[in-house]
Amino acid sequence: MIFRYPGGKSKKSVRDKIFARFPSEYSEYRDAMVGGGGIFFAVPQTKKRWINDIDPNLIAVYQALKNRPQEFIEKCREIEGPKDGESLTSAKPGGKPLYCARMKGIFDVFCRGSDNVDPALRYFFIHRTVWAGRVNYDLESRLYFSNPSGWNVVFSDRMEKAAACVNDVKVTCGSYLDVLFAEGDDVLVYLDPPYFVNTELNGNSRLYKYNFEKKDHEELCEAVKQCKHKVVISYDNHPYVSNLYKGSQFNHSNTEWTYCGTSSVVSDGQPFEKSVGKELIITNF
Numbered sequence: 001m002i003f004r005y006p007g008g009k010s011k012k013s014v015r016d017k018i019f020a021r022f023p024s025e026y027s028e029y030r031d032a033m034v035g036g037g038g039i040f041f042a043v044p045q046t047k048k049r050w051i052n053d054i055d056p057n058l059i060a061v062y063q064a065l066k067n068r069p070q071e072f073i074e075k076c077r078e079i080e081g082p083k084d085g086e087s088l089t090s091a092k093p094g095g096k097p098l099y100c101a102r103m104k105g106i107f108d109v110f111c112r113g114s115d116n117v118d119p120a121l122r123y124f125f126i127h128r129t130v131w132a133g134r135v136n137y138d139l140e141s142r143l144y145f146s147n148p149s150g151w152n153v154v155f156s157d158r159m160e161k162a163a164a165c166v167n168d169v170k171v172t173c174g175s176y177l178d179v180l181f182a183e184g185d186d187v188l189v190y191l192d193p194p195y196f197v198n199t200e201l202n203g204n205s206r207l208y209k210y211n212f213e214k215k216d217h218e219e220l221c222e223a224v225k226q227c228k229h230k231v232v233i234s235y236d237n238h239p240y241v242s243n244l245y246k247g248s249q250f251n252h253s254n255t256e257w258t259y260c261g262t263s264s265v266v267s268d269g270q271p272f273e274k275s276v277g278k279e280l281i282i283t284n285f
Contacts, residue, residue, distance in 0.1 A: 002153055002162045004133030005036025006207040007195065009234065014257045015042050018190075021232055021253055021281045027186035030229075032176035034062070036133075039190055041165055050170040052179045054210045057123040057135065059173040064120035066171055069163035075121050076154040079106060091131070091144040100148040103129065107145040113137070128153060136209040176220070180227045187229040193220055195236035214240075221245060230285045237278035245282050253281040 001010040009015055018039060028048040031040045035058070040051055053059050064072035081103075088097035089104050107129055110122045126143065127135045128150040136142050153159070172178070180189055194212040212220075221244050224231050235241045237254060245252070256278050 001036070001038065001041055002158050003036030004128065004147075004150060005038070006132060006134055007192070008036040008133075009038030009192065010036065010041075011038075011257070015039060017255050017257065017279075018232065018234055018281060021283055023188060023230055023285065025186070026188040026230065028184050028188065030179050030182075030184075030187060030189045031192075032179035032189055033192050034058075035192060037062075039192070041162070045165060045168075049168075050172070050179060051166075052172045052174060052176065054174065054176075056173050057119060057137075059171065060120040061124050061127075062166055062171045064118075065159075065163040066166040066169065069160070069167075072118075072120060073154065073159045073163065075118060076124065076159065079103075079125065079151065079154075081152045081155060082148040091146040099145055103148045103151065104145045111137070111140075111143045125151065134207065138209065177223055180223055180229070180231075184229065189227065189229050189231045191220070191224070191231065191233045193217070193233070193235065196238040196241050197236050217241070217244060224284060225249060227284070231283065233282040235280045235282060237280040241280060249284055251283045251285070253283075255279045255281060 001008075003010075009018060015038065019042075026047070028050070029040075029043045030050040030052070031037070032052050034040055034051040034053045037051065040049070043049060051062060053062075082100040087101040089099055089101040090097050091099060091104075107126065110117060110126055113122070123135060127133050129145055129147050130142070131144060131146045133150075134142050176191065176193075193216075194206075194208050194210070196212075196217060198206045198208065198211055199213060199217065217240070224233065233245075242252065258277075
């Protein structure tokens, strides 16, 4: 895994609970809201695979790994990771110096944006070094550098492994509807939508740039009802969601897990406790 994603499913214990709800046999796997790819990267590469997300900046990274892996990985490795003895700076003005000043300088340049910056490199660097992996260029308050060691992933073989995994995969940026309704034989579609708990928060507190409103949750449910393929959805176990997907067409599996994609410390160095969430896995078979 190379992504740090809010609500990510990269832990084996989490993946196993979701895989337990997969059909025993299927020929094609589609991930309509791939995010950090916690499930996708663990699906057998022998399957025909299609990944999609609405975020063009995230998808730029997947496309770079697929279409120009060597060039992209080399560009990443041109930015050195943190070194002992380097000057330190704080994540926020007036804060305690904790982080690599050199890397923060790069971070600040990338956050401002430029036509000369590779969009995949820009997103991936910010994603790996920002607090909790949350990248929303529209919310400056979310863009603070606090995880320089996160960049060390580019110096491991995980980059090459990710590129090999994406090599023969269909990668698209668009609506999940395209993935749900495209024709295919023996298809399994996995959906990991923005959780309903985020819908109830105000805009600045939400985890994702492309969050769902109530109507979006309802539209997703209606689309799944019409989908001819087998579908697995991972959701927060909220009464609204349970009621939305009630009826004999759906099967529910209640579970829980510790959320991935959050940092162990916040920008002021104080501990950040990861939360355990009540989860709901829904299938239409």
